[in-house]
Amino acid sequence: xxxxxxxxxxxxxxxxxxxxxxxxxxxxxxxxxxxxxxxxxxxxxxxxxxxxxxxxxxxxxxxxxxxxxxxxxxxxxxxxxxxxxxxxxxxxxxxxxxxxxxxxxxxxxxxxxxxxxxxxxxxxxxxxxxxxxxxxxxxxxxxxxxxxxxxxxxxxxxxxxxxxxxxxxxxxxxxxxxxxxxxxxxxxxxxxxxxxxxxxxxxxxxxxxxxxxxxxxxxxxxxxxxxxxxxxxxxxxxxxxxxxxxxxxxxxxxxxxxxxxxxxxxxxxxxxxxxxxxxxxxxxxxxxxxxxxxxxxxxxxxxxxxxxxxxxxxxxxxxxxxxxxxxxxxxxxxxxxxxxxxxxxxxxxxxxxxxxxxxxxxxxxxxxxxxxxxxx
Amino acid sequence: xxxxxxxxxxxxxxxxxxxxxxxxxxxxxxxxxxxxxxxxxxxxxxxxxxxxxxxxxxxxxxxxxxxxxxxxxxxxxxxxxxxxxxxxxxxxxxxxxxxxxxxxxxxxxxxxxxxxxxxxxxxxxxxxxxxxxxxxxxxxxxxxxxxxxxxxxxxxxxxxxxxxxxxxxxxxxxxxxxxxxxxxxxxxxxxxxxxxxxxxxxxxxxxxxxxxxxxxxxxxxxxxxxxxxxxxxxxxxxxxxxxxxxxxxxxxxxxxxxxx
Numbered sequence: 058x059x060x061x062x063x064x065x066x067x068x069x070x071x072x073x074x075x076x077x078x079x080x081x082x083x084x085x086x087x088x089x090x091x092x093x094x095x096x097x098x099x100x101x102x103x104x105x106x107x108x109x110x111x112x113x114x115x116x117x118x119x120x121x122x123x124x125x126x127x128x129x130x131x132x133x134x135x136x137x138x139x140x141x142x143x144x145x146x147x148x149x150x151x152x153x154x155x156x157x158x159x160x161x162x163x164x165x166x167x168x169x170x171x172x173x174x175x176x177x178x179x180x181x182x183x184x185x186x187x188x189x190x191x192x193x194x195x196x197x198x199x200x201x202x203x204x205x206x207x208x209x210x211x212x213x214x215x216x217x218x219x220x221x222x223x224x225x226x227x228x229x230x231x232x233x234x235x236x237x238x239x240x241x242x243x244x245x246x247x248x249x250x251x252x253x254x255x256x257x258x259x260x261x262x263x264x265x266x267x268x269x270x271x272x273x274x275x276x277x278x279x280x281x282x283x284x285x286x287x288x289x290x291x292x293x294x295x296x297x298x299x300x301x302x303x304x305x306x307x308x309x310x311x312x313x314x315x316x317x318x319x320x321x322x323x324x325x326x327x328x329x330x331x332x333x334x335x336x337x338x339x340x341x342x343x344x345x346x347x348x349x350x351x352x353x354x355x356x357x358x359x360x361x362x363x364x365x366x367x368x369x370x371x372x373x374x375x376x377x378x379x380x381x382x383x384x385x386x387x388x389x390x391x392x393x394x395x396x397x398x399x400x401x402x403x404x405x406x407x408x409x410x411x412x413x414x415x416x417x418x419x420x421x422x423x424x425x426x427x428x429x430x431x432x433x
Numbered sequence: 434x435x436x437x438x439x440x441x442x443x444x445x446x447x448x449x450x451x452x453x454x455x456x457x458x459x460x461x462x463x464x465x466x467x468x469x470x471x472x473x474x475x476x477x478x479x480x481x482x483x484x485x486x487x488x489x490x491x492x493x494x495x496x497x498x499x500x501x502x503x504x505x506x507x508x509x510x511x512x513x514x515x516x517x518x519x520x521x522x523x524x525x526x527x528x529x530x531x532x533x534x535x536x537x538x539x540x541x542x543x544x545x546x547x548x549x550x551x552x553x554x555x556x557x558x559x560x561x562x563x564x565x566x567x568x569x570x571x572x573x574x575x576x577x578x579x580x581x582x583x584x585x586x587x588x589x590x591x592x593x594x595x596x597x598x599x600x601x602x603x604x605x606x607x608x609x610x611x612x613x614x615x616x617x618x619x620x621x622x623x624x625x626x627x628x629x630x631x632x633x634x635x636x637x638x639x640x641x642x643x644x645x646x647x648x649x650x651x652x653x654x655x656x657x658x659x660x661x662x663x664x665x666x667x668x669x670x671x672x673x674x675x676x677x678x679x680x681x682x683x684x685x686x687x688x689x690x691x692x693x
Contacts, residue, residue, distance in 0.1 A: 151689075224533075232533070237508065285529075
């Protein structure tokens with residue numbers, strides 16, 4: 058481990074890959090937040106899949122494998138696909154999700170056909186185009202990282218400039234329209250930037266898994282904050298951590314491809330966030346619910362004892378656990394509930410497992426009754 | 434009548450997929466009135482509001498706001514959508530939502546600053562929501578959500594306000610508070626158009642009314658227009674609702690009826 062850590066900082070290739078993965082994670086984290094909040098998580102999936110025929114066509118037309126050329130083809134294809142999806146929804150009665158599925162699979166199918174055609178040509182240069190399917194970080198060069206950096210920078214600057222417009226578009230587009238911000242123009246700009254963010258990650262993560270990088274960091278980030286800006290920053294950090302983590306893991310582990318490694322790290326962070334985040338996390342909600350259940354049982358036991366005391370003269374009369382169990386909606390927990398009330402000084406017990414209210418318990422029960430009367 | 438019209442609509446027709454939603458509508462609303470837009474479901478009430486907002490394109494007709502075509506006048510309109518129209522789990526707080534009302538005046542790219550924040554805080558005070566300014570919006574009740582949207586429209590500082598069912602999902606206390614707000618707007622010379630469902634409270638809350646069912650049935654001062662004959666025309670076959678009360682129909686009987 059020590060060796061690998063020090064090699065991380067000295068290994069030129071690994072440094073290049075890690076830097077690229079960071080750029081990829083930050084950009085897709087930021088743009089992914091907007092996509093997720095607009096409930097367009099799957100648009101990322103469509104854009105990345107539809108990029109494949111663009112990559113193949115760009116190679117067939119130019120014969121070049123320069124990343125900038127291929128990514129340009131990818132961007133054009135992703136962009137056309139998005140316009141087609143919107144166009145289908147506008148012009149027909151086909152719903153958004155159907156249009157998306159349709160375009161995604163048709164474009165991806167065309168892409169696969171083109172790839173196999175390219176691979177059958179007796180041309181040595183064609184080797185390696187299929188790396189765009191699942192991504193291959195080891196082939197990334199410093200100039201590729203520079204390309205990624207420029208594209209990512211453009212995307213993030215646009216988001217910062219149109220911050221309030223995008224927020225309005227995500228929260229209440231109809232109101233934005235009323236205020237004079239054309240939804241169609243904003244939509245077009247945001248989609249273009251999203252295409253940039255997705256395309257720059259294709260070389261590393263591949264078209265199949267890139268949509269995870271759009272959805273995962275944003276989903277994880279939403280768990281930890283209720284603020285728009287903070288969510289975007291957290292999402293960017295989650296993206297960056299996933300990118301670096303995946304890149305390092307795949308470089309240290311033989312035969313572990315980079316794209317899946319990055320996505321696995323991001324997925325783990327999502328799972329952790331869904332489980333353990335305060336307020337929105339599953340564990341938090343479970344604890345809250347159990348707490349509410351306990352409190353309800355305690356109140357019910359207090360009121361039961363109060364009702365029993367009303368039927369007998371004097372507070373000193375004790376009642377057995379069996380009686381209280383019979384009155385309770387959750388008999389199994391009665392003893393624990395009584396012990397809890399005991400520690401709070403609201404009930405007292407005698408030697409023969411008989412239970413009664415203390416004076417403090419009486420006051421508490423009467424307070425509860427008054428509250429109930431107000432509520433009904 | 435030399436006072437300017439707040440809203441002047443001529444021959445307005447709106448259709449979705451060949452089905453007319455509003456048909457050949459003429460409407461004149463004088464400035465400074467508090468007008469209810471009343472009609473059954475599918476009568477085109479929300480469509481009318483959206484046409485005035487310029488969000489949907491009419492098949493025919495013209496709409497003028499304060500004597501000018503609406504395209505020029507968008508900034509003079511304040512809008513309160515139905516509060517169910519957005520995702521309330523969006524990560525933002527009350528103050529931030531209210532400040533959105535200033536985005537139009539700010540224009541592209543410019544960010545809201547202290548001035549926008551001050552205006553928003555003022556509006557929150559007017560709707561009695563100051564204590565909730567940093568509350569996450571998912572934690573608001575229906576009535577509070579509605580008041581946030583009204584505050585957001587207030588900061589637009591418009592001349593004409595359009596509100597789509599502001600009383601929906603609102604408790605009695607909040608309803609009275611909102612009515613007071615609407616009257617305060619009217620006393621400042623603003624014109625307020627409200628899609629309203631409760632016929633019982635209509636004459637009490639508003640001084641002007643438009644009865645709508647795809648076509649305009651009637652429009653004018655509440656006392657003249659809000660008659661049983663007009664309501665019968667508006668609601669068509671559902672006249673039993675009005676006449677069955679206390680055996681014989683009368684003016685009081687009308688006011689006791691509610692249609693949801």
